[in-house]
Amino acid sequence: MSITLPARGTAHAVVTPADGTVEAWVAEVAALTTPDQVVWCDGSAGEKQRLLDQMVESGSLIKLNEDLRPGSYLARSAPSDVARVESRTFICPPDQADAGPTNNWRDPEVMGEELRAAFRGSMRGRTMYVVPFSMGPLGGPISQVGVEITDSPYVVVSMHVMTRVSRHVLDLIDDGAQWVPAVHSVGAPLADDEQDVAWPCNDLKYISHFPQSREIWSYGSGYGGNALLGKKCFALRIASAMGRDEGWLAEHMLLVRVTAPTGRRYHLAAAFPSACGKTNLAMLRPTIPDWSVQTLGDDIVWMRPDEEGALRAINPEAGFFGVAPGTGVDTNPTAIATLTHDVIFTNVALTDDGDVWWEGLTPEPPAHLIDWTGADWTPDSGRPAAHPNSRFTVAAAQCPTIAPDWDDPAGVPVDALVFGGRRATNVPLVTQAFSWDHGVFLGATISSERTAAAEGVVGELRRDPFAMMPFCGYAMPDHWAHWLHMGDVLAPHRRPAIFQVNWFRKGSDGRFLWPGFGENSRVIAWMVDQLDRSRGLHPDGSGGDEGATLSPVGLVPAPGALDVDGLDLPEADLAELLAVDPHAWQAEAALTAEFFHEMGGVPERLTRQLTALEDRLSE
Numbered sequence: 001m002s003i004t005l006p007a008r009g010t011a012h013a014v015v016t017p018a019d020g021t022v023e024a025w026v027a028e029v030a031a032l033t034t035p036d037q038v039v040w041c042d043g044s045a046g047e048k049q050r051l052l053d054q055m056v057e058s059g060s061l062i063k064l065n066e067d068l069r070p071g072s073y074l075a076r077s078a079p080s081d082v083a084r085v086e087s088r089t090f091i092c093p094p095d096q097a098d099a100g101p102t103n104n105w106r107d108p109e110v111m112g113e114e115l116r117a118a119f120r121g122s123m124r125g126r127t128m129y130v131v132p133f134s135m136g137p138l139g140g141p142i143s144q145v146g147v148e149i150t151d152s153p154y155v156v157v158s159m160h161v162m163t164r165v166s167r168h169v170l171d172l173i174d175d176g177a178q179w180v181p182a183v184h185s186v187g188a189p190l191a192d193d194e195q196d197v198a199w200p201c202n203d204l205k206y207i208s209h210f211p212q213s214r215e216i217w218s219y220g221s222g223y224g225g226n227a228l229l230g231k232k233c234f235a236l237r238i239a240s241a242m243g244r245d246e247g248w249l250a251e252h253m254l255l256v257r258v259t260a261p262t263g264r265r266y267h268l269a270a271a272f273p274s275a276c277g278k279t280n281l282a283m284l285r286p287t288i289p290d291w292s293v294q295t296l297g298d299d300i301v302w303m304r305p306d307e308e309g310a311l312r313a314i315n316p317e318a319g320f321f322g323v324a325p326g327t328g329v330d331t332n333p334t335a336i337a338t339l340t341h342d343v344i345f346t347n348v349a350l351t352d353d354g355d356v357w358w359e360g361l362t363p364e365p366p367a368h369l370i371d372w373t374g375a376d377w378t379p380d381s382g383r384p385a386a387h388p389n390s391r392f393t394v395a396a397a398q399c400p401t402i403a404p405d406w407d408d409p410a411g412v413p414v415d416a417l418v419f420g421g422r423r424a425t426n427v428p429l430v431t432q433a434f435s436w437d438h439g440v441f442l443g444a445t446i447s448s449e450r451t452a453a454a455e456g457v458v459g460e461l462r463r464d465p466f467a468m469m470p471f472c473g474y475a476m477p478d479h480w481a482h483w484l485h486m487g488d489v490l491a492p493h494r495r496p497a498i499f500q501v502n503w504f505r506k507g508s509d510g511r512f513l514w515p516g517f518g519e520n521s522r523v524i525a526w527m528v529d530q531l532d533r534s535r536g537l538h539p540d541g542s543g544g545d546e547g548a549t550l551s552p553v554g555l556v557p558a559p560g561a562l563d564v565d566g567l568d569l570p571e572a573d574l575a576e577l578l579a580v581d582p583h584a585w586q587a588e589a590a591l592t593a594e595f596f597h598e599m600g601g602v603p604e605r606l607t608r609q610l611t612a613l614e615d616r617l618s619e
Ligand code: GTP
Pocket: 272, 273, 274, 275, 276, 277, 278, 279, 280, 281, 298, 299, 321, 322, 323, 324, 325, 326, 327, 331, 453, 503, 504, 512, 515, 516, 517, 520
């Protein structure tokens, strides 16, 4: 039997298994954390149901009304454990420079020591579950496998939905597949006869990543990206470092297939910061006739150059962990249709008839609810009934717009890459990059208003390059260099076009200028039109740029090129949506110069892009 150690033979960070086997590693983790029992999971429906029933029994899940929301459950977290904790997220390569200027770095040996102390006895009184999982279809050429150890049954059932949990993963590892060991504990050991709480967690938290040994150790939180370790920890932070080493990309992106009225298909991968509309765009229902969108993924994309020099993409996840508030029939009817059965809701409100509610689900709130904290709520309570970062966990397969081939291991060829953020000012509704390098510059300089998906002041503007600020497992400027390099590897005629969008621009009166949601299909249609032109496929027979006009920040739709037919959009609003104010942009460019300076080590190809922008602005 041939077995490879997770990181090409690198020493483990926290425990040292006798050999490279999963069994030895599990034994070491059990010796450290001292659970009552160890259960190896198989990913079966029976296993999931047993755990769900057990959690209902113990009071950590509420079973929803079987007639209204079959197979569905509500979890309420501790009020201190409601989102990712970036301040306690650590990237621990041996050399601090590899973590870069934006990550919290700790020396791996020091972190190993701290983690050993935290995890010692941390599973006492609990069951330790061993969850073998695949990110991407099992055994696929772009897929990767891992094993999560957790003492949280909520995490196990969530992993069932979000990843492919299977014993076959262990066979792949036996056959030599590289694998990511991931250890999670809620950090709440139980003394003899101590009664458990509904949502155990610890005020002390560690979300620690070891890119060199490709290990993850997470302590103290049971929530989302902190605890479902296949998601942000593996599929973004560890995978981005793998991608740097192995020549691929792991990105915070949605993935869709757009079919135009011509019948031609286009694949778009789009990066937006957390809670900025990836799920909405992934499930877009076009408002313009004869266009359709199929969903491939809503949060993470892995992309690799193929033999033809195209960029092939998969969604490594198997489910959606989506933001509930703001999801309603008007904004995302597809999500509403996805959520009719077999959903785990976390931190939404409970209705009197045993169903769920959140702000934005219906225009009028019910007269009475139990809010996400378990307290009585009425519309005049003066606080939201659902937590702003409340979420649903649901299988991708039950989304009505899921592409029939969404789990094809070979993935899809990407035609366009899109970067976006939440910007009330300056950033136009849509722009196209002049070149790959300019597109990488757009990605590198995204800034966005903070949302409730992580701790921090909501609304505050922050840089979020590639929407990866919280998720890049290595130095951000190196990530940009890697993107530049990937562009060089791709065949010029297969290299995706790059766009930037902003659905969130506001008028001076504070309202959104763009209707958004399904109407975003109009912007997609313009992008597709641009792709057709560049490929000589446009009906007017030209490969020219009649669809676009030059602005200092990129190509913007030419007058009349963006289809706004039937939209109640005043001419002035459209102008404002596409406007580029040179003075405001000079200030943006100055901030970008400052940002690049703070980052240090910015690739010269990007500083040249900044200079070119400054030149265009002063023309
Ligand atoms: P993560 O799962 O946190 O990575 O985020 P996400 O990008 O998938 O977030 P999601 O799609 O759930 O974004 C939800 C928020 O974006 C809600 O507040 C929506 O109302 C808002 N949103 C999404 N699309 C649009 C849009 O086109 N216009 C406007 N104004 N808001 C939008």
